[in-house]
Amino acid sequence: MKGESDFIDALRRRVDTGTRGRGDAESTASPRLPVTVSSSLVIGIGDDAAVFRSTAGKETVITADLLVEDIDFRRTTTSPYLLGHKSLAVSLSDIAAMGARPLWSIMSIGVPEDVWQTDFVERLYDGVLDLANRYSVQLIGGDTSRTTENIVIDSIVAGEATAGMSVLRSGASVGDQIFVTGSLGAAAAGLRLIERGAHLAEQNLADEDSQKLDHILLRQLRPEPRVGWGIVLGEERLATSMIDLSDGLSSDLNRVCSASGVGALIDSSLLPIDERVIELCGRRALDPLQLALHGGEDFELLFTVKPANATRLPRRVDGVGIKCIGTIQSASEGVKISEGPRAWELKPGGWKHF
Amino acid sequence: MKGESDFIDALRRRVDTGTRGRGDAESTASPRLPVTVSSSLVIGIGDDAAVFRSTAGKETVITADLLVEDIDFRRTTTSPYLLGHKSLAVSLSDIAAMGARPLWSIMSIGVPEDVWQTDFVERLYDGVLDLANRYSVQLIGGDTSRTTENIVIDSIVAGEATAGMSVLRSGASVGDQIFVTGSLGAAAAGLRLIERGAHLAEQNLADEDSQKLDHILLRQLRPEPRVGWGIVLGEERLATSMIDLSDGLSSDLNRVCSASGVGALIDSSLLPIDERVIELCGRRALDPLQLALHGGEDFELLFTVKPANATRLPRRVDGVGIKCIGTIQSASEGVKISEGPRAWELKPGGWKHF
Numbered sequence: 089m090k091g092e093s094d095f096i097d098a099l100r101r102r103v104d105t106g107t108r109g110r111g112d113a114e115s116t117a118s119p120r121l122p123v124t125v126s127s128s129l130v131i132g133i134g135d136d137a138a139v140f141r142s143t144a145g146k147e148t149v150i151t152a153d154l155l156v157e158d159i160d161f162r163r164t165t166t167s168p169y170l171l172g173h174k175s176l177a178v179s180l181s182d183i184a185a186m187g188a189r190p191l192w193s194i195m196s197i198g199v200p201e202d203v204w205q206t207d208f209v210e211r212l213y214d215g216v217l218d219l220a221n222r223y224s225v226q227l228i229g230g231d232t233s234r235t236t237e238n239i240v241i242d243s244i245v246a247g248e249a250t251a252g253m254s255v256l257r258s259g260a261s262v263g264d265q266i267f268v269t270g271s272l273g274a275a276a277a278g279l280r281l282i283e284r285g286a287h288l289a290e291q292n293l294a295d296e297d298s299q300k301l302d303h304i305l306l307r308q309l310r311p312e313p314r315v316g317w318g319i320v321l322g323e324e325r326l327a328t329s330m331i332d333l334s335d336g337l338s339s340d341l342n343r344v345c346s347a348s349g350v351g352a353l354i355d356s357s358l359l360p361i362d363e364r365v366i367e368l369c370g371r372r373a374l375d376p377l378q379l380a381l382h383g384g385e386d387f388e389l390l391f392t393v394k395p396a397n398a399t400r401l402p403r404r405v406d407g408v409g410i411k412c413i414g415t416i417q418s419a420s421e422g423v424k425i426s427e428g429p430r431a432w433e434l435k436p437g438g439w440k441h442f
Numbered sequence: 443m444k445g446e447s448d449f450i451d452a453l454r455r456r457v458d459t460g461t462r463g464r465g466d467a468e469s470t471a472s473p474r475l476p477v478t479v480s481s482s483l484v485i486g487i488g489d490d491a492a493v494f495r496s497t498a499g500k501e502t503v504i505t506a507d508l509l510v511e512d513i514d515f516r517r518t519t520t521s522p523y524l525l526g527h528k529s530l531a532v533s534l535s536d537i538a539a540m541g542a543r544p545l546w547s548i549m550s551i552g553v554p555e556d557v558w559q560t561d562f563v564e565r566l567y568d569g570v571l572d573l574a575n576r577y578s579v580q581l582i583g584g585d586t587s588r589t590t591e592n593i594v595i596d597s598i599v600a601g602e603a604t605a606g607m608s609v610l611r612s613g614a615s616v617g618d619q620i621f622v623t624g625s626l627g628a629a630a631a632g633l634r635l636i637e638r639g640a641h642l643a644e645q646n647l648a649d650e651d652s653q654k655l656d657h658i659l660l661r662q663l664r665p666e667p668r669v670g671w672g673i674v675l676g677e678e679r680l681a682t683s684m685i686d687l688s689d690g691l692s693s694d695l696n697r698v699c700s701a702s703g704v705g706a707l708i709d710s711s712l713l714p715i716d717e718r719v720i721e722l723c724g725r726r727a728l729d730p731l732q733l734a735l736h737g738g739e740d741f742e743l744l745f746t747v748k749p750a751n752a753t754r755l756p757r758r759v760d761g762v763g764i765k766c767i768g769t770i771q772s773a774s775e776g777v778k779i780s781e782g783p784r785a786w787e788l789k790p791g792g793w794k795h796f
Contacts, residue, residue: 137583138548138582138583150548150582150583151583152548152550152583152584152585152596152598153550153585154550154551154552154585154586154587154594154596155587156552156587156588156589156590156594157590158590159587159588159589159590160587194492194504194506194598196506196507196508196596197508198508198510198594228492228504229491229492229504229505229506230506231506231507231508231596232508233508233509233510233513233514234510234513235510235513235592235594236510236511236512236513236592237591237592238589238590238591238592240508240510240552240589240594242506242508242550242585242596244506244548244598
């Protein structure tokens with residue numbers, strides 16, 4: 089079966105060829121229209137975002153996320169406001185993972201006729217704009233279109249970094265320490281609980297268990313992108329590589345290792361598994377470690393740091409802490425997870441689009 | 443019934459408010475993260491594309507077009523290659539209508555599982571890349587995602603213009619001459635013929651009628667954005683206002699007049715109706731004038747020019763000519779079309795998404 093990443097690799101090769109083949113385009117262009125290229129592609133397709141040199145001393149990073157009803161979300165288990173928030177959040181998370189500062193967004197939305205006749209789209213943009221305003225991200229455009237049945241949302245966010253300072257997946261070296269922000273597992277736990285019929289209480293949170301459940305559900309429905317951490321790690325040159333945990337730690341760590349040509353050893357006892365997940369999951373036959381490793385959608389940042397720089401890391405940014413979970417090894421060591429004295433290969437077990 | 447343009451107006455007002463309300467975001471941001479805005483919104487949502495000041499002396503224009511299967515195209519009446527071409531073409535056309543030079547594209551594609559298993563997506567990108575390479579447009583990213591049933595494509599293109607020289611819809615003045623590029627009506631004729639079962643012959647074009655039919659069908663299936671004209675009209679400051687004819691001359695001229703606060707009088711005898719449409723439509727009970735006025739998807743440029751500048755217009759750019767079809771009048775005259783000595787109000791009669 090063909091996977092999305094194979095396709096992206098193939099497309100990247102073709103796009104690179106297209107870029108090199110620019111001479112052809114020049115020769116067929118009208119002589120009135122000299123071909124001048126004022127932006128040059130630096131990375132192209134395949135990292136968390138595309139990067140290109142824009143202004144002198146700056147590079148622009150751009151990311152796109154296509155969200156499709158009944159694949160990425162269900163209309164019945166979220167609200168338009170939360171859906172708008174999440175649509176922007178997933179793209180802001182990609183920009184954070186590049187160590188860049190988000191600047192603007194384009195949000196295209198397709199909805200069927202019956203949804204258009206409600207206030208769904210307005211409420212969705214409420215969610216987009218509230219989150220955008222928190223980070224001074226400008227919503228500069230987007231298309232609205234009719235669909236036959238399902239809602240689709242394409243979320244584009246562009247950000248800016250100092251030239252050469254976007255943090256790629258490919259920069260990890262042997263000996264680097266591996267960190268994650270925040271906590272793991274709640275988003276995946278939330279998805280499974282929603283699938284079993286759980287829903288937000290919100291109103292009546294005197295009850296402590298309801299508060300914990302809401303926290304878990306909101307990690308799925310209203311993820312908070314680590315925008316502040318992304319900017320700090322990029323601008324202070326602290327991270328050697330970075331990715332956001334959208335598909336799950338196991339998949340995303342393997343991506344970093346593959347792009348960097350290295351291996352990794354993480355320690356299961358160091359994983360910052362969400363405490364409320366541990367507490368609630370025991371009663372619900374969910375395995376917190378599996379959720380934290382393979383669950384996805386936590387939208388925390390996974391990044392690597394030279395040991396000498398580890399002490400320069402802030403303890404918290406925007407109230408969110410970090411945890412060292414392991415070390416980058418040589419590629420021949422593979423990507424592994426230890427549990428006490430034993431270590432196993434950590435295979436990608438996260439969400440696959442195809 | 444709520445229309446798309448009402449919604450866009452409402453959104454623009456809200457986004458403008460959000461921009462002014464920036465102080466709120468600053469006060470909640472971490473003190474480590476001073477909010478600096480390195481790009482400022484100039485136009486925002488509602489023209490052919492959003493415009494913002496980027497580099498000193500330059501402005502960036504960005505447009506998004508969401509194409510949905512069974513709304514904007516049918517899988518059975520086009521090819522993946524042509525669909526890829528058209529997806530990029532419609533956005534290039536918006537950039538041309540801003541008088542800007544296209545630079546890069548982001549193309550997000552959602553397809554159902556069965557389509558993913560074919561070479562559909564690769565062939566679609568063939569069409570995108572062939573057109574992109576013609577204009578040295580870089581494909582810098584995009585997301586691929588699964589859908590439950592229908593294909594969706596979101597096409598983003600960014601271009602660049604000299605600061606203050608993007609050509610808006612709002613710049614037409616009384617006395618300006620109204621021009622269109624190329625010819626009108628074939629794209630709409632093509633759509634109607636395709637709906638009646640016509641398809642491309644391509645292989646065997648000895649027969650003159652087949653050639654003409656293919657020409658008409660290709661105007662629908664493979665529209666050619668007027669990129670060269672857009673650049674010339676923008677860079678030489680020749681157009682006072684501009685729009686691309688995506689929804690039909692009647693709708694799009696009314697948009698220019700409304701944005702500019704003017705009226706217009708066009709002469710039906712001056713409309714450059716496609717000759718092959720006139721020839722074939724007579725036999726097929728289609729009215730060429732109605733197709734040219736209300737049909738849409740010709741993706742020609744409609745622009746206004748000060749009479750003193752009309753002689754400076756090139757005759758052809760990239761082999762495509764232009765035609766003067768009327769004059770901008772005061773708003774009190776309304777938007778009218780003359781046929782001999784008589785004139786009628788020209789109401790928007792083109793395609794509406796909602």
